[in-house]
Amino acid sequence: MALSLAERARLISPSATIAMAQKARDLKAQGRTIFDFTLGESDFDTPENVGRAAWRAIERGKTRYTPAAGIPELRDAVARLYRDRGLETTAKQVVISNGAKHALHNAFMALVNPGDEVIVPAPFWVSYADLIRLAGGVPIILNTSESDDFKLKPDAFRAAVTPRTRLLLLNSPCNPTGMVYSVEEQTALADAILETEVGVVSDEIYEQLIFDGTEPVCFATLRPGLADRVVTISGVSKSYAMTGWRIGWAVAPPAIAGFMADLQSQETSNPCSISQHAALEAITGPQDSVREMREEFARRRLYALERVAQLPDVTCRPPSGAFYLFLNVSAHYGRTLGERLVTNSTEFCMAALETAGVALVMGQAFGADHYVRLSYATDLETLSQGFDALADFLKK
Secondary structure (H helix, E strand, C coil): CCCCCCHHHHHCCCCHHHHHHHHHHHHHHCCCCCEECCCCCCCCCCCHHHHHHHHHHHHCCCCCCCCCCCCHHHHHHHHHHHHHCCCCCCHHHEEEECCHHHHHHHHHHHHCCCCCEEEEEECCCCCHHHHHHHCCCEEEEEECCHHHCCCCCHHHHHHHCCCCEEEEEEECCCCCCCCCCCHHHHHHHHHHHHCCCCEEEEECCCCCCECCCCCCCCHHHCCCCHHHHEEEEEECCCCCCCHHHCCEEEECCHHHHHHHHHHHHHHCCCCCHHHHHHHHHHHHCCCHHHHHHHHHHHHHHHHHHHHHCCCCCCEECCCCECCEEEEECHHHCCCEECCEECCCHHHHHHHHHHHHCEECEEHHHHCCCCEEEEECCCCHHHHHHHHHHHHHHHHC
16 A cells, blocks of 8 residues: 555645745746745845854864754843843743744644644734644634734734634734734733733744834733743844744743753754854844845835835735735736736736746735735845836736
């Protein structure tokens, strides 16, 4: 008898962002000019001081196994980072993982029992629901509205809580919308959460990529006692242009962090030793590169919003963080664009890619089919040419 897949194989599907990026690469390989706005990956190089730290680690022979939860120096540095933000944290509460996605997986495996419900506000990052299902949980998708800037309201949270509700998944700044919850909005949610027995997984990976003078907010610090309910997820991928280095972390109550470290010891052992030393330099070394990158993203955001305003029948709520625009393209549903009759976001994205060479990600993958996501983590020239192509595509 041939091998067959386990039932859990039906619980997940390939990442839509990666799938669309691969389609764009395939067309490029055929000689097509493609303007790729799919991946959540900065076009900046990793800061030079971070790269040098990695070389030094290699030269010093830091190429062996480390503790499963990460080298002590990095765990200490992450703990100090959060203490500076007002969260009383020790290194024992920090688990360094192979990227923030791995940290999320560890958190769900630590906290979710079979059948437990996890409230996920939509639009949501493509991997959340699948990671929850793999842990045996049930993602409860709560739709938010564009008029509310895609933010979950406390009363909507209260109404969604059942005896099976285990967690709320919070993401600010948000992928895919770029929206940032204010301190007041997060505090109101914290108060609603403290009325229940529900815990929180707070994905704060874009915390430093925020605009208009806003400061990062660590959700776990907002109310006394809240830290005992929260697992905070972050890492170096976005803020330090280190996506390929694969270093993320979780900050959790001690017992939860201990289990996550044990789980990781069985699954992957430690994250890459060289990447850990690079990440240590990233968060403890000069922060000029973060400021410069944030300022450049702010310029690109303004330019992209100006261009969106010129697109026919496309709207967008101005984002406050990350590097995405979430475009409402539903006014074009029912039209033939290129050679496709477009009735949903997937067909819109395929038509834009095939006809105009513009690669976007369908909102369907984020739980919001009226929208498509555009990443402006690329240079202004590419943005200009891509918007020209998109405008021409829609006007035809």
